[in-house]
Amino acid sequence: MRRKTLARKVTVNGLGLHTGEWVNVFLHPAQEGEGIVFYVRDGRRVVHIPALTPFVADTRRRVVLAKDGVSVQTVEHLLAACFGIGITDLVVEVKGAELPIGDGSAQLWVDAFKEASIVPLNEPAPIFSPAKTVTVQDGNALITVAPNDRFTATVTFVTDHPLVGVQTATFDEETDDFVTAIAPARTFGFWEEVEALLTQGLAKGGSLENALVVFPDRYSSPLRFPDELARHKLLDLMGDLTLLGRRWKARVTARASGHSLHHRLCQTLWHQVAQEEKG
Numbered sequence: 715m716r717r718k719t720l721a722r723k724v725t726v727n728g729l730g731l732h733t734g735e736w737v738n739v740f741l742h743p744a745q746e747g748e749g750i751v752f753y754v755r756d757g758r759r760v761v762h763i764p765a766l767t768p769f770v771a772d773t774r775r776r777v778v779l780a781k782d783g784v785s786v787q788t789v790e791h792l793l794a795a796c797f798g799i800g801i802t803d804l805v806v807e808v809k810g811a812e813l814p815i816g817d818g819s820a821q822l823w824v825d826a827f828k829e830a831s832i833v834p835l836n837e838p839a840p841i842f843s844p845a846k847t848v849t850v851q852d853g854n855a856l857i858t859v860a861p862n863d864r865f866t867a868t869v870t871f872v873t874d875h876p877l878v879g880v881q882t883a884t885f886d887e888e889t890d891d892f893v894t895a896i897a898p899a900r901t902f903g904f905w906e907e908v909e910a911l912l913t914q915g916l917a918k919g920g921s922l923e924n925a926l927v928v929f930p931d932r933y934s935s936p937l938r939f940p941d942e943l944a945r946h947k948l949l950d951l952m953g954d955l956t957l958l959g960r961r962w963k964a965r966v967t968a969r970a971s972g973h974s975l976h977h978r979l980c981q982t983l984w985h986q987v988a989q990e991e992k993g
Contacts, residue, residue, distance in 0.1 A: 715839045719743045719803040721831035728814025734919035737810030744803035746835035753807045756784040767957045767980045773973035787812045794953035795823035798892030818900035818925045842960040850979045855970040862965035869948040870969040881944035899945035902926040
């Protein structure tokens with residue numbers, strides 16, 4: 715499993731889901747070992763923010779990375795596309811405070827990667843392979859990582875909404891195709907949450923074009939998959955796991971989890987990996 719990057723620069727433009735602002739993103743090839751790094755312009759300076767667990771600043775409804783007082787938010791869909799396609803090294807130049815949301819899925823990033831083409835690098839990709847099972851829990855929310863010979867994930871989304879109920883989605887890197895099975899799944903929200911999100915200063919750019927809205931008796935548009943909500947939760951999970959800075963060989967099982975619990979898991983694993991590297 716070798717490191718991968720893009721063959722050439724590609725541009726992605728669009729609206730930020732939470733800021734409601736237009737943003738320009740330039741994806742550049744990276745040197746092997748550089749990892750995934752966001753170059754965020756703040757006035758006259760450019761701050762380099764690595765896509766790694768220690769730089770996570772907020773996990774409410776999206777993932778925010780920050781360094782030296784500068785931040786970039788809603789990075790999880792781009793990172794999920796990197797995880798699913800195997801990109802390990804990438805420079806993400808951002809002119810704005812948030813990545814564009816596209817149609818609410820990871821499709822715009824997949825399309826950008828296809829346009830730029832993906833090339834292998836000489837170095838092998840670093841691998842995270844747990845020696846034992848690790849579990850992180852918060853009330854009914856639970857995520858478990860167990861040893862495995864490849865990456866597999868099962869996510870169960872739990873809600874008492876009569877239209878949704880309980881949904882479960884699975885992904886096996888040997889048998890499933892991220893591009894067709896996970897990337898198209900859209901971000902979603904329940905109608906009754908919209909006012910609360912706006913009060914928190916979030917979802918200012920949300921619309922029926924970039925999110926799936928769950929009304930009391932219907933969806934805002936036809937589902938792309940019967941279990942689309944669970945698949946999007948799996949997409950988010952893959953994006954969050956990217957922040958460990960490694961490819962994964964593990965069996966991951968999550969129930970009722972979200973960005974905050976995923977971050978707690980990565981924090982736990984980050985310390986373990988650091989200790990192993992020292993010892």
